[in-house]
Amino acid sequence: MRSISASAPKDFQWQDYLDANTIKLIASLVLPFLFLLATFNKSKWFSLAMMLLYLDIAEWPAYSCWEWFKNIAIVFSWFAFLAGGRWTWLQLSQKNK
Numbered sequence: 001m002r003s004i005s006a007s008a009p010k011d012f013q014w015q016d017y018l019d020a021n022t023i024k025l026i027a028s029l030v031l032p033f034l035f036l037l038a039t040f041n042k043s044k045w046f047s048l049a050m051m052l053l054y055l056d057i058a059e060w061p062a063y064s065c066w067e068w069f070k071n072i073a074i075v076f077s078w079f080a081f082l083a084g085g086r087w088t089w090l091q092l093s094q095k096n097k
Helices: 020-036 044-057 065-095
Strands: none
Touching: 020 044
C-alpha cells in the first residue's frame, strides 16, 4: 500500500478478512514450528491435532487410476532414492574411519 501511495480505507477491519480458512492457513504455517520445542515434540496429542489439521486442509485430487498409480510410484522412487543415498553415505563414512 505504501509503495503505491495508497492507504487502507478508514473503515478497514481485520475481522472482515479473517475467516476459518485464513485461520487454518495461518495455523498450518505457524504451528509446525512448535515441534522445535521439546514439550510439543514429545506430545502424541499435539501430533494428532496437527495431523487432523492437515487432513482437514488437504483435498483428495480426482485422479484417474493410472495417475494414482504413477504418483504412488513417484513417491516410492523418491523414498528408494533417499534410502539408497543414506546407505551410500553410511558406507562411505565407515570406509573413511
